[in-house]
Amino acid sequence: MKLIYCLLLIFCGSVFISAQKTYTVEGTVQDFHDKSLLENAVIKIGNFTAKTNKKGKFSFDKIPAGKYTLIAQHPDCDDYTENIGVDQDVQLVITLEHHVKDIETVTIHGSHKNNGSMVVKTIDKSMISRNITENLGNLLTNISGVNVLKTGNNIAKPIIHGLYGSRVSILNDGVKLAEQEWGVEHAPNVDVNNFEHIDVIKGASALKYGGGAVGGVVVLQPQVLPKKDTIMGNVSLSGISNGRGADLNVKLAKTWENGWAIKTNGSYKKLGDLEAPDYGLMNTGLESSGFNFGVQKMTFEKGFSFDYYLTKSTVGILRSSHVGNSEDLRNALTSPEPIYKRDFSYDIDNPKQEIEHHIAKVSAYKRFENFGKITATYSFQYNHRKEYDIRRTEELSKKPALDLELITNELNVNHLIERGNWNLETGINAGYQNNYSNTQTEARRLVPNYDRYYAGIYSVLKYKIAPQLDFELGGRYDYDHYDVTKWYDLSDWNKQYAADYSDFVVRINQNRILTKPSLSYNNISVNGGIVYHPSEYFDLKFNYARVSRSPNVAELFADGLHHSAAIIERGDMRMKSETGNQFNLVADIKANVLKGLNISVNPYFFYTQNFINQIPTGYQNTQWGGAFVVYNYQQINAKMYGLDIDAQLKITDNLTYKGSGSYVYGQDTTHDVPLILMMPPNFNNSLEFNKKEWKGFYFTVSNNTYLKQTRFPVYNVPIRLFDSDGNAYNEEVDISTPPSGYSLWNIQTGVNLSKNFGIDFSVRNVFDTSYRDYLNRLRFFSNEMGRNFILTLKYQF
Amino acid sequence: MKNIFKNTTLILGLLFLAVSLSLTSCNRSDDEADDLPQEELSDVLLRVTDEATGTAVVYDYQVNSTTNPNVKLVNGHTYNVEVIFKNGDEDATQEIKDAKDEHFLVYNFPNSDITLTRTDDANSTRKDGSRVGLKTKWVVNTAVKNASASSQLVLTLFHEPVTVSEASAVSGNGVIYGTHTGGETDAQANYNIIN
Numbered sequence: 001m002k003l004i005y006c007l008l009l010i011f012c013g014s015v016f017i018s019a020q021k022t023y024t025v026e027g028t029v030q031d032f033h034d035k036s037l038l039e040n041a042v043i044k045i046g047n048f049t050a051k052t053n054k055k056g057k058f059s060f061d062k063i064p065a066g067k068y069t070l071i072a073q074h075p076d077c078d079d080y081t082e083n084i085g086v087d088q089d090v091q092l093v094i095t096l097e098h099h100v101k102d103i104e105t106v107t108i109h110g111s112h113k114n115n116g117s118m119v120v121k122t123i124d125k126s127m128i129s130r131n132i133t134e135n136l137g138n139l140l141t142n143i144s145g146v147n148v149l150k151t152g153n154n155i156a157k158p159i160i161h162g163l164y165g166s167r168v169s170i171l172n173d174g175v176k177l178a179e180q181e182w183g184v185e186h187a188p189n190v191d192v193n194n195f196e197h198i199d200v201i202k203g204a205s206a207l208k209y210g211g212g213a214v215g216g217v218v219v220l221q222p223q224v225l226p227k228k229d230t231i232m233g234n235v236s237l238s239g240i241s242n243g244r245g246a247d248l249n250v251k252l253a254k255t256w257e258n259g260w261a262i263k264t265n266g267s268y269k270k271l272g273d274l275e276a277p278d279y280g281l282m283n284t285g286l287e288s289s290g291f292n293f294g295v296q297k298m299t300f301e302k303g304f305s306f307d308y309y310l311t312k313s314t315v316g317i318l319r320s321s322h323v324g325n326s327e328d329l330r331n332a333l334t335s336p337e338p339i340y341k342r343d344f345s346y347d348i349d350n351p352k353q354e355i356e357h358h359i360a361k362v363s364a365y366k367r368f369e370n371f372g373k374i375t376a377t378y379s380f381q382y383n384h385r386k387e388y389d390i391r392r393t394e395e396l397s398k399k400p401a402l403d404l405e406l407i408t409n410e411l412n413v414n415h416l417i418e419r420g421n422w423n424l425e426t427g428i429n430a431g432y433q434n435n436y437s438n439t440q441t442e443a444r445r446l447v448p449n450y451d452r453y454y455a456g457i458y459s460v461l462k463y464k465i466a467p468q469l470d471f472e473l474g475g476r477y478d479y480d481h482y483d484v485t486k487w488y489d490l491s492d493w494n495k496q497y498a499a500d501y502s503d504f505v506v507r508i509n510q511n512r513i514l515t516k517p518s519l520s521y522n523n524i525s526v527n528g529g530i531v532y533h534p535s536e537y538f539d540l541k542f543n544y545a546r547v548s549r550s551p552n553v554a555e556l557f558a559d560g561l562h563h564s565a566a567i568i569e570r571g572d573m574r575m576k577s578e579t580g581n582q583f584n585l586v587a588d589i590k591a592n593v594l595k596g597l598n599i600s601v602n603p604y605f606f607y608t609q610n611f612i613n614q615i616p617t618g619y620q621n622t623q624w625g626g627a628f629v630v631y632n633y634q635q636i637n638a639k640m641y642g643l644d645i646d647a648q649l650k651i652t653d654n655l656t657y658k659g660s661g662s663y664v665y666g667q668d669t670t671h672d673v674p675l676i677l678m679m680p681p682n683f684n685n686s687l688e689f690n691k692k693e694w695k696g697f698y699f700t701v702s703n704n705t706y707l708k709q710t711r712f713p714v715y716n717v718p719i720r721l722f723d724s725d726g727n728a729y730n731e732e733v734d735i736s737t738p739p740s741g742y743s744l745w746n747i748q749t750g751v752n753l754s755k756n757f758g759i760d761f762s763v764r765n766v767f768d769t770s771y772r773d774y775l776n777r778l779r780f781f782s783n784e785m786g787r788n789f790i791l792t793l794k795y796q797f
Numbered sequence: 798m799k800n801i802f803k804n805t806t807l808i809l810g811l812l813f814l815a816v817s818l819s820l821t822s823c824n825r826s827d828d829e830a831d832d833l834p835q836e837e838l839s840d841v842l843l844r845v846t847d848e849a850t851g852t853a854v855v856y857d858y859q860v861n862s863t864t865n866p867n868v869k870l871v872n873g874h875t876y877n878v879e880v881i882f883k884n885g886d887e888d889a890t891q892e893i894k895d896a897k898d899e900h901f902l903v904y905n906f907p908n909s910d911i912t913l914t915r916t917d918d919a920n921s922t923r924k925d926g927s928r929v930g931l932k933t934k935w936v937v938n939t940a941v942k943n944a945s946a947s948s949q950l951v952l953t954l955f956h957e958p959v960t961v962s963e964a965s966a967v968s969g970n971g972v973i974y975g976t977h978t979g980g981e982t983d984a985q986a987n988y989n990i991i992n
Binding site: 320322323324325327328339340390392393394436437439441443444445449485487506509512514721722723724725726727728 | 828829830831832889892893895896899905907908909942943945946947948949955956957959968969970971978979980981982983985
């Protein structure tokens with residue numbers, strides 16, 4: 001065969017030589033970053049065209065001498081042009097880059113094409129856009145196995161596989177949010193409007209984001225801007241019936257073909273008092289605003305970006321949730337309706353939170369042809385949280401009862417090298433954090449002032465053993481150091497720490513003692529996984545991670561009273577790092593049922609040693625009278641397992657069913673009791689009718705059903721009462737039993753009225769069902785909010 | 798090349814800005830001020846004056862204390878009682894008078910027969926007409942009703958109750974003066990009552 005070609009070539013060549021002098025131009029086309037050879041690339045030289053074969057080779061054999069523009073095109077890649085002069089036979093190696101939308105941006109997020117053995121679920125652009133008025137926590141509940149821990153409706157933090165707080169990292173455009181993530185009533189400070197894509201990585205396998213993310217990682221990614229001369233923008237305005245509020249979002253971007261781009265986003269949301277089905281919820285309003293500005297210059301080979309994010313919010317907390325002691329708590333529990341009521345108002349009074357969060361980020365990357373890609377990111381974060389409480393005098397009520405300022409500086413350097421059947425990602429990060437707890441509050445600090453220094457290094461190797469089998473191995477080392485300045489009550493110090501930590505003592509002032517604890521932690525985490533892909537109908541992933549997390553500052557030093565829960569929280573300086581072993585299995589099955597069926601099953605198992613858990617260890621009397629449960633952070637051994645199931649069935653071209661369910665089991669094996677605040681078993685089902693031809697019309701009916709959580713530890717508060725003989729006795733206030741299950745219906749519909757103008761309308765809790773949520777800290781005081789109509793008008797250009 | 802230089806300058810500039818911002822804020826960690834709370838109460842004092850003799854005795858309930866003071870009351874006597882709140886050495890009673898519309902005291906005698914009337918002046922009378930209860934007159938009929946149970950006063954200071962009333966109600970084997978709805982407990986003091 002080859003011989004024939006050769007003969008033909010020679011023959012043709014000789015024919016042409018006689019007419020005009022021609023040369024051969026041949027070469028290969030390959031992918032820039034993994035060097036794989038690209039098939040079906042079209043090469044044009046003048047009027048001549050050739051296609052690459054399976055080995056990425058192309059050849060022209062009769063190019064007349066002269067100067068040409070060579071164009072190489074591939075469906076997945078950007079066009080490549082080069083001026084070539086042909087005056088002899090030419091050998092070329094053409095390197096193509098992927099489309100901008102496919103490549104990683106400056107953000108150090110994992111490539112979407114290859115999540116390896118990680119369990120990743122995504123909330124896409126259309127889901128975000130349809131639910132633009134929701135906060136991050138509530139939005140994430142659309143993912144199976146993800147739930148929220150709430151304080152009312154406006155404060156929601158994500159729970160992944162039963163874990164939350166410091167165990168879930170949230171990455172805002174590549175920057176790990178540094179805030180008071182330990183607190184149950186501290187919601188993540190992000191504006192969902194800034195992002196177009198949210199990945200949730202379940203489990204601890206994402207070592208690159210830090211060893212502390214035992215539960216998982218939420219990766220928020222902004223829009224990847226195209227490389228062309230254009231202005232893009234979109235404005236959405238929503239009206240929200242429950243709370244009589246509005247939400248305005250504006251996005252603008254100007255891009256240039258040479259890779260420069262500037263963008264800015266803004267949002268403003270205002271809600272008044274929310275309403276439960278039978279009554280109004282006093283002081284549950286919200287006012288929040290967000291701003292984002294970014295400038296970037298990105299080409300395939302190198303780029304840099306600067307981004308600034310600001311979120312500001314004032315959040316009201318249900319007035320009735322503030323109780324002084326356990327007797328007040330009992331009164332609230334036995335009262336069928338919240339005690340405090342008012343006519344609808346937009347006012348936000350105490351108790352409330354005022355939070356401000358700034359992120360400034362500079363990032364740059366460069367690709368080296370034989371060395372891979374290097375990305376460096378420096379970020380600065382400033383978080384200011386003020387919590388206003390119900391206090392004795394008007395003067396004091398004007399002062400926040402908690403005033404924390406947290407400053408975080410972090411530097412990340414990442415290196416990624418991709419080759420045909422393997423890639424290796426390595427990175428280091430280092431950071432400095434300073435927390436200042438203002439004494440002007442005239443209230444006890446919940447957490448002390450501290451400096452934290454931390455650094456980490458990791459490496460993850462992904463290797464393709466066979467076409468059906470990928471293998472992955474990662475390791476990470478983290479170092480954490482705290483320098484803390486804390487006052488203790490002398491009696492507490494003497495009882496707990498005096499014997500072992502006398503080095504930390506600075507001075508004693510009457511019944512108080514000033515200490516400067518200095519604590520260091522070393523953590524090693526490893527991760528291994530395999531992906532088996534025997535056919536396009538079946539994918540099996542298995543992942544094992546051994547993770548280690550240092551205790552956070554609340555777990556070490558918290559010292560305060562939480563009024564609304566009537567509990568006292570205490571940290572413990574002796575805390576060690578918690579280490580967990582996690583096993584995750586994911587089976588993704590596709591089947592040709594009707595128009596296509598996808599099923600994903602994710603069972604998991606964790607065993608954690610020294611799991612840091614807040615458990616009640618006794619009672620304490622305070623000035624408020626009665627006993628408060630003292631929740632100490634303690635280290636226990638914990639066992640958790642669970643199952644997430646997702647199913648999607650395309651019934652016809654226009655009708656799709658989606659269903660998901662999750663169950664988690666958590667047990668404190670040290671005390672042999674269930675873990676507190678585990679997500680109740682739940683199911684979500686939805687049916688969507690969708691017709692592109694009708695201007696993108698869709699109509700969705702969905703149902704969320706939560707069963708009652710039957711596994712819970714019993715930690716009740718005693719109160720003192722008197723019998724008819726005048727004898728005192730104790731009665732328990734039940735703060736442990738979870739509320740009953742519930743089922744909610746929602747509908748959502750939308751259509752694009754014109755090319756630029758669209759409309760979305762949804763009704764949440766259609767039947768105005770009264771219910772209480774086990775994972776809402778305010779469940780003792782009121783029902784959840786009732787029916788809500790949301791109308792969103794969208795204009796984009 | 799020129800372009801790269803420009804970018805580098807920009808990045809360095811921003812880095813410098815950020816670092817200088819964080820440096821200026823660094824020195825805050827040296828702040829060694831204690832966080833002594835201003836809002837808490839350390840003592841609830843009862844100044845009990847026997848109308849007949851005019852002698853006053855002060856009983857000090859110390860917050861968090863495990864022992865309660867013994868208030869000696871003689872059956873048949875009438876006492877004028879004043880409540881004083883303290884935060885360390887500071888007198889916090891004035892704070893309560895200043896915010897009198899937000900406060901209310903409830904007296905619970907679960908094993909005594911004492912007739913209590915509020916004698917507050919305008920300084921501690923709420924807008925709604927109810928008296929806060931910082932000053933009271935106790936007519937002691939039977940200080941200890943059931944001798945086999947301990948007799949006591951549970952005095953509770955409520956903050957921001959929704960409604961209050963000076964009305965009394967049965968409490969255990971005795972009577973409670975003052976009712977309220979809503980609000981949170983600001984302080985609770987316990988005293989033993991003895992003959």
